[in-house]
Amino acid sequence: MEPCDDDGSRHWAEPGLYTVAPGVYRIPLPLPNDALRAVNVYAVTDGDSLTLVDSGWALDEARDRLAAALAGLGAGLGDIGQFLITHVHRDHYTLAVALRRESGASIALGRGERAALRATAAPDEHPMEDQIGLLRRAGGTPVIDALVALFDGRRPPTDRDLWEQPDEWLDPGGRTVLPGRTLDVVHTPGHTAGHVVFADHAANLLFSGDHVLPHITPSIGFHPAPAEQPLRDFLDSLRLLRSLPDMRMLPAHGPVTPSVHARVDELLTHHDHRLDEIGGTVAQGNTTAYEVALRLTWTRRERTLDELDPFNQMLAVLETQSHLDLLTLQNRLTTKDEDDLRHYTVP
Structure with a gap:
């Protein structure tokens, strides 16, 4: 699978390997019976090291598509060094856990997701x-x-066996993901209590997860560990992003769009x-x-x-x-x- 430009000429959920910016590639992975159709996983690489932002749902089809896409970069699943996860929903987290068992890749997750992960993995608790x-x-x-x-x-x-602990709990601040490449971890609660986004200020990119999506609003209030005021948290998080410099938006669902600010204003x-x-x-x-x-x-x-x-x-x-x-x-x-x-x- 060869990389192609992410120019909007193909539907965003169509399988492929899409070049977003130098060293950054979008890989749509399938979701089962889901109106969202796909989840975007982003590969960040310098040719030697490989980091993925989000991972996809632990499905055989998703694993195969990810492997095919990485082959287009001259890499394999075993070359993934780390997963940076925006939040602890199964379409973002569970494939990382499955692949970590094979290759030992590390998983980093926002610290605010601790309670939700603990509740999801609890053997005797009803998932809802x-x-x-x-x-x-x-x-x-x-x-x-x-x-x-x-x-x-x-x-x-529930796939309870796939809700293992991450290797690292993320706090807000700069984090080096590749030699010479740092992402800013920004805590954006609302959709989930520990949701984070990753800002690459040098490249003018924001990996926005489910916090800011181009065509839909994320669900608020559905969380294994409900917050007291999830909508307040979500709106405050939107205003926080509005206070940062504008960037291109790399969402988890939907196409890459040119302005985070424009979508935040709409929301x-x-x-x-x-x-x-x-x-x-x-x-x-x-x-x-x-x-x-x-x-x-x-x-x-x-x-x-x-x-x-x-x-x-x-x-x-x-x-x-x-x-x-x-x-x-x-x-x-x-x-x-x-x-x-x-x-x-x-x-």
Whole structure:
């Protein structure tokens, strides 16, 4: 597989090896039954050493495609020296664990992911236990029932053996990844508590993970170790990136785009409008997160909640709740808990 220019002439998820900048290559790897279609893994190399930003899902097809792409660089899976992981979701983390067992490559992960990794790997914990509790408080019993029906009473698959500890916990600051090449580790909580992005200021590149995506907004509120105010954290992280010099955006899902700032501005505006919309829905007498979510539309296709599959219904209700909780923090709403339900009202 020979490298080709990442010029937008092919769909971003099409398999291949794409040159992003000198020494930086984008490799889309497949996802199973996922609307996202692919996850971008980025190879950073000087011809001798090889670092990967994110790794992909531990699937045979993903492993084979990664091997084929690296062959185009004259390298193999055993030449990967380290994985820098933006966050601890399976499409970013698990293939790194599988490959580390073969070659000994090191894995580095944001320190804020410790609690989530511990919860995901716990042998006796239901993989969505915290989310089910949040759904119940949100009045989302119909969503819980739909999830139970989806899995027919079985526990969702977890791949628990692939949730091993990293070799290194990343803290904010500069980190040398290749001789003469340093990336700035920036903590960007929101999508997950320990999400990080990697800024290559010398090359004007930002490996943005799932924090900033070109066409969609990342899920907020679905995390094995839920944060108290995930939407506040996400918006603060967006503003942090806005305060840095603008860079080309290398996202985990979607094409490379020329400006981080432009997309951050769009996301901040979107969430401002969404907060106003959700506050207005509460003012109409809808008091639980589930009731509010039923009256909103979802995805770019503006689907109703009932038109989503159970998993995405869960994401929608939890995201609605994160907006309601932020409105409460801003004193635009008040809350009252009754019979294990949280109700929101306009003061």
